[in-house]
Amino acid sequence: MPELLRFQDVNTHYGDLHVLKDVNYTIGQGEIVSLLGGNACGKSTTMKTIMGVVRPTTGSVIFDGVAIETMSTAERVKRGIAPVLEARRLFPRMTVYENLEMGAYTRKRGPDFNQDLERVYSLFPRVKERLNQVSGTLSGGEQQMVAIGRALMARPRLICMDEPSMGLSPLFVEQVFEIIQEINRQGMTIFMVEQNANMALSIAHRAYVLQTGKVVLSGSAAELRRDPSIREAYLGELQVT
Ligand SMILES: Nc1ncnc2c1ncn2[C@@H]1O[C@H](COP(=O)(O)OP(=O)(O)OP(=O)(O)O)[C@@H](O)[C@H]1O
Ligand SMILES: [Mg+2]
CATH class of the missing domain: 3.40.50.300 (P-loop containing nucleotide triphosphate hydrolases)
Known part of the structure; x- marks a missing residue:
């Protein structure tokens, strides 16, 4: 390997x-x-x-x-390399969608972007339901899911x-x-x-x-x-x- x-x-x-x-x-x-x-x-x-x-x-x-x-x-x-660090470190005032968008900021936005979003939604249906919610108001478990989703958006x-x-x-x-x-x-x-x-x-x-x-x-x-x-x-x- x-x-x-x-x-x-x-x-x-x-x-x-x-x-x-x-x-x-x-x-x-x-x-x-x-x-x-x-x-x-x-x-x-x-x-x-x-x-x-x-x-x-x-x-x-x-x-x-x-x-x-x-x-x-x-x-x-x-x-x-993508981090999902302690205390999760989402941008608490941004919405879930904006946080996911930030995950992809190192790449050019193209058709891949939507494909990656779909992938995150299929892994975390709960995240899709809360796209417009301000991240700081999510439960701890939901924040962890968004944090993992955001890491995936970077295609690490x-x-x-x-x-x-x-x-x-x-x-x-x-x-x-x-x-x-x-x-x-x-x-x-x-x-x-x-x-x-x-x-x-x-x-x-x-x-x-x-x-x-x-x-x-x-x-x-x-x-x-x-x-x-x-x-x-x-x-x-x-x-x-
Ligand atoms: N910025 C810092 N300045 C000074 N000491 C620090 C700093 N960050 C961590 N330490 C110290 O370094 C040691 C290791 O910390 P670290 O956070 O890596 O531990 P950990 O294994 O993650 O512990 P935990 O399971 O409690 O999260 C600790 O004694 C901690 O107090
Ligand atoms: Mg630690």
Whole structure:
């Protein structure tokens, strides 16, 4: 499977705080890869490092064979990386339709645009019903759907998601995960931070586990689901001795 994204010995700092420590990840084209780990271990920092909100102090981020770590966020988006970040970051005063339109701003508007809109509507019928609603008044789950729809409008090659299940009721979580899986079946590569390890490992192909900024475990999702330390720490099971 050709590689799409790679972290090579990445270190990041906020002032004196050393967050990511010699981190290596590889995401292959067409994969769903999940990043697991407890609070404050550097998961969101990973996503911010991909988008260029945080720059590595050392190491490299390679996207499609090109080092991108010094590029602006806009340049990364243009190259095909789309974020669905924490707190969703819709434009709250714009309507749903305007938010979707913004997703496509890096491309020329043509017949593709309407085709992509139709695709978003078919994935999220609920979004279509609310096109003229101001985004800030949507429920959390609806906002998450618009955020994913907006990412798709950019026709990206990689979607980076930070906790897509956060704040959603179990029914919405299930729907959002089904849609992530559907988007992946259509060929999209997805790198996803999740605290909901059970759900994440049920749809991911592979996963990495971060602990205080270090990758302590990685492997296929099936392997990790069987791993006793994962079962105890992240799947809410007590170890039977
Ligand atoms: N802009 C910032 N300035 C200073 N410290 C920061 C900044 N952003 C994050 N940090 C710190 O870096 C560490 C890692 O934060 P990060 O957001 O990557 O964690 P996380 O794994 O996403 O955690 P959570 O599961 O709680 O979302 C935390 O200790 C956090 O306080
Ligand atoms: Mg986070």
